[in-house]
Every structure is written in structure tokens, then in C-alpha cells.
Amino acid sequence: MVIVMKKVVKFGGSSLASAEQFKKVGDIIHADKERRYVVPSAPGKRFSGDTKVTDMLYGCYHLAAEDKDFKKELADIATRYQDIIDGLGLTISLKEEFKTIEKNFKEKAGENYAASRGEYLNGIIMAAYLGYEFIDAAEVIRFTDEGDFDSELTNRILGERLAKTECAVIPGFYGAYADGRVKTFSRGGSDITGSIVSRAVKADVYENWTDVSGFLIADPRIIENPEGIETITYRELRELSYMGASVLHEDAIFPVRREGIPINIRNTNRPEDGGTWIVESTCQKSKYVITGIAGKKGFCSVNIEKAMMNSEIGFGRKVLQAFEDNGISFEHVPSGIDTMTVFVHQDEFMDKEQKVVSALHRLADPDCVEIEADLALIAVVGRGMKSTRGTAGRIFSALAHANVNVKMIDQGSSELNIIIGVANDDFETAIKAIYNIFVISQL
Numbered sequence: 001m002v003i004v005m006k007k008v009v010k011f012g013g014s015s016l017a018s019a020e021q022f023k024k025v026g027d028i029i030h031a032d033k034e035r036r037y038v039v040p041s042a043p044g045k046r047f048s049g050d051t052k053v054t055d056m057l058y059g060c061y062h063l064a065a066e067d068k069d070f071k072k073e074l075a076d077i078a079t080r081y082q083d084i085i086d087g088l089g090l091t092i093s094l095k096e097e098f099k100t101i102e103k104n105f106k107e108k109a110g111e112n113y114a115a116s117r118g119e120y121l122n123g124i125i126m127a128a129y130l131g132y133e134f135i136d137a138a139e140v141i142r143f144t145d146e147g148d149f150d151s152e153l154t155n156r157i158l159g160e161r162l163a164k165t166e167c168a169v170i171p172g173f174y175g176a177y178a179d180g181r182v183k184t185f186s187r188g189g190s191d192i193t194g195s196i197v198s199r200a201v202k203a204d205v206y207e208n209w210t211d212v213s214g215f216l217i218a219d220p221r222i223i224e225n226p227e228g229i230e231t232i233t234y235r236e237l238r239e240l241s242y243m244g245a246s247v248l249h250e251d252a253i254f255p256v257r258r259e260g261i262p263i264n265i266r267n268t269n270r271p272e273d274g275g276t277w278i279v280e281s282t283c284q285k286s287k288y289v290i291t292g293i294a295g296k297k298g299f300c301s302v303n304i305e306k307a308m309m310n311s312e313i314g315f316g317r318k319v320l321q322a323f324e325d326n327g328i329s330f331e332h333v334p335s336g337i338d339t340m341t342v343f344v345h346q347d348e349f350m351d352k353e354q355k356v357v358s359a360l361h362r363l364a365d366p367d368c369v370e371i372e373a374d375l376a377l378i379a380v381v382g383r384g385m386k387s388t389r390g391t392a393g394r395i396f397s398a399l400a401h402a403n404v405n406v407k408m409i410d411q412g413s414s415e416l417n418i419i420i421g422v423a424n425d426d427f428e429t430a431i432k433a434i435y436n437i438f439v440i441s442q443l
């Protein structure tokens with residue numbers, strides 16, 4: 001029996017912004033016959049300052065929704081596609097498609113429908129260019145009446161459809177309700193489609209092609225030329241992306257994770273780079289003790305003090321209730337003997353702070369409440385930390401040498417990460433100090 005491997009390949013907007021980029025994509029697909037299912041995004045920016053087709057579609061549809069003339073805007077979008085078609089030497093015409101789009105815009109088919117046309121049209125071109133079958137995502141990706149992605153129904157419909165198809169192009173970013181109305185995922189959602197298709201065909205690997213060679217250990221805006229991450233687990237990635245590292249849509253992990261399918265992030269402009277592997281678990285040690293560092297500014301801490309609080313049953317619940325009643329989610333809750341601190345997003349908290357303070361007094365009767373603003377949280381993530389002694393010690397001595405005052409420390413029980421709170425102003429210095437001690441000094 002010959003076992004044929006299956007790879008799902010998703011290409012982001014910058015990989016498909018022009019005919020030149022399309023050709024690179026074609027070469028990548030043809031280089032490996034296992035690359036059988038292709039998920040394209042809409043054409044992205046060709047140069048800095050350019051506009052993504054998805055944004056052009058939103059803008060155009062807003063004019064239509066206000067009964068304003070949108071002919072020029074729609075013609076500009078048609079030109080973007082025509083340039084690609086001409087550049088590839090294809091003979092297909094999207095004229096009829098654009099007539100339908102114009103009619104549906106006039107009939108106010110909705111913003112979701114409008115935005116989805118970016119991927120839909122790019123899918124048609126891609127299928128013609130590759131000689132693959134085109135499958136409209138509206139027929140195979142389903143949403144419930146409440147607007148949630150229907151994972152099981154989709155998996156069944158899509159799995160059955162693709163079992164009959166050797167090679168296909170399925171546009172990213174959208175699906176439809178049972179009645180056929182189009183619904184999109186949130187922005188960047190083609191990553192999710194790629195993951196859904198991978199699960200449905202039980203792919204051997206989900207290749208996600210973008211314009212960087214995978215994840216970096218730290219943000220390149222803070223660290224000059226940071227090293228790349230070769231292998232990262234789903235859980236580590238969740239921690240890092242929650243803290244701001246963005247290459248892949250957050251929700252893209254879930255469908256493949258259920259099947260244990262690895263994701264390989266690759267660079268369309270540097271196909272020779274191996275990129276980053278995102279896996280369920282691995283015995284491969286990461287090169288350094290830490291896998292990555294990420295962080296966010298803009299937090300507040302609310303410090304609640306009450307003598308003998310440790311022996312008061314239900315104190316924590318009452319404190320958190322004050323936040324819940326005001327619709328505020330919390331990030332971290334480190335506690336001491338007579339203190340408990342709640343970290344919240346400053347922008348969410350600001351308008352409601354006095355309401356929360358009075359709710360705290362009403363519900364938990366503390367001795368005092370103190371708020372501190374302009375804090376940053378930094379997550380140092382690494383599966384290697386569990387089996388290495390002294391990681392926390394190294395972090396804090398590096399921060400002390402860099403003159404950074406640590407305001408909060410929280411080590412998750414998984415021993416996968418250590419979260420550190422510092423002043424916003426110390427954010428960059430702290431990240432540099434941590435990167436230096438774990439990466440630079442090990443080189």
C-alpha cells in the first residue's frame with residue numbers, strides 16, 4: 001500500500017498580493033505533490049502604505065450601505081485582481097463575478113459578505129492558476145444560527161467533500177449559515193480555515209505560509225535580530241500569543257490540536273528556511289531554557305489589604321465579585337498574607353475604578369484599597385523551565401542588574417511560564433535583560 005501524505009497549505013495576504021507573489025506560491029506548491037489542499041487569503045499589501053483588498057472591500061461596502069456611489073472603489077478592487085490575472089498570463093474573467101458583487105452590494109448583502117469576496121475571488125484565481133478544483137467555503141464551512149462556528153457539522157461536511165477531491169482550493173476567512181448567508185471569522189481568520197481544513201482531511205501537517213520565517217524568541221521591535229524559535233508546543237504558543245506575540249490567529253490552534261496535527265509556519269519569500277514547528281508535545285529540547293518572551297503594557301494593579309484575610313473564608317470570591325459585577329476581567333491575582341492584588345487592563349478599568357472600589361468596600365470590607373497604574377506584564381515562557389533549576393533566580397538577578405524594579409511575580413502551576421509585572425517605562429529594558437541572560441550570554 002502506498003501511503004500518500006497530505007499537507008494543507010495556507011497562504012497569507014502578503015504571499016498573494018501580486019502576480020509575482022502568486023508565482024512564488026505556485027512554485028512552492030508544485031515543489032511538493034503532497035501540498036494538496038490550498039487555503040488562500042485575500043491579496044494583502046504590495047508595499048508599505050498599500051491597502052489590503054479586505055480593507056478596500058469594507059470601505060466600498062460602507063459607501064454602498066449609505067446609498068453612496070461606489071463604482072470607482074469597486075473598479076479599483078477589480079483592477080487589483082485583473083493585474084494578478086494578467087501577470088500570471090491567465091485568460092479567466094471575473095467580470096460576471098463583479099456584476100454579481102455590485103448587485104449584492106446595492107441590495108445590502110452585508111459587511112460579512114462584502115469582506116469575504118476578497119478570499120473568494122483570490123480562490124478562483126488560485127484554482128485556475130494551479131489547475132485545482134475550487135470549493136466555495138460557503139458550502140462547506142458552517143456557522144450556527146447564533147453565529148458560532150459549528151465545528152462538528154463543518155468537519156463532517158468538509159471531510160466528506162474533500163474525501164472525493166484529490167486537490168482543491170478552499171478560500172479562507174468565511175463560511176455560511178444554514179440558509180447560505182455568508183459569515184466571516186474575525187480578522188486574520190484564514191488561519192482558522194487552514195486549521196479546519198487540516199482537521200477535516202486529517203492532514204499530516206498544516207503549513208502556514210506568511211512573510212516571516214516563523215516565531216521569534218522576542219519582539220524584533222525591542223530586540224535587534226532576535227533568534228527564531230524552531231519548535232514550540234501549542235501550550236507555549238497560547239501563553240506567548242495571549243501576551244502579544246502575533247503571527248497566527250489565536251483560534252487557529254484549536255481544530256488541529258484536536259487531531260494532534262503539527263503546524264509549520266513558513267516564509268513564502270524564503271522557502272528554504274525551516275520556519276517554526278508548533279506541536280502538541282516534543283522530546284526535543286529548545287535551544288535555550290526559555291522558548292520565548294512576550295509582554296504587554298497598560299495594566300493596573302488593585303491592591304486590597306485586610307488584616308486576617310487569610311482566615312476569612314470567601315474573601316477572594318467577594319473581591320473578584322466586585323470586578324465581575326462591573327464587567328471587568330482580571331489577568332492575575334497574586335496574594336500575600338494580608339493582601340491580594342488584582343491585575344486588570346487599564347483601559348477597561350479606568351472609567352469604572354471608583355465603582356469597583358466602592359463595590360470592594362461593600363462586598364469584602366477591606367482595610368484599604370490602593371491602585372497603581374501604568375504597569376506592564378512580561379511572560380517568560382519555556383517547557384524547559386520545569387527541569388532546570390535557577391531560572392527564576394537568573395531572571396531576577398538580570399532584572400536587578402538592569403535596575404528594573406519587579407512589582408509582581410507569578411509562576412503558573414504548569415511551570416511553563418513566569419509572569420513578571422514591571423512599570424511600563426521599564427518594559428523594554430526588562431525584556432532586553434531577560435533576552436541577554438538566556439540567549440546572548442549562551443551564544
Ligand code: ASP
Pocket residue numbers: 012013041042052054055118172173186187188189190191
Ligand atoms: N483577509 C482577511 C483579513 O485581512 C482574513 C485573512 O487574511 O486571514 O483579515
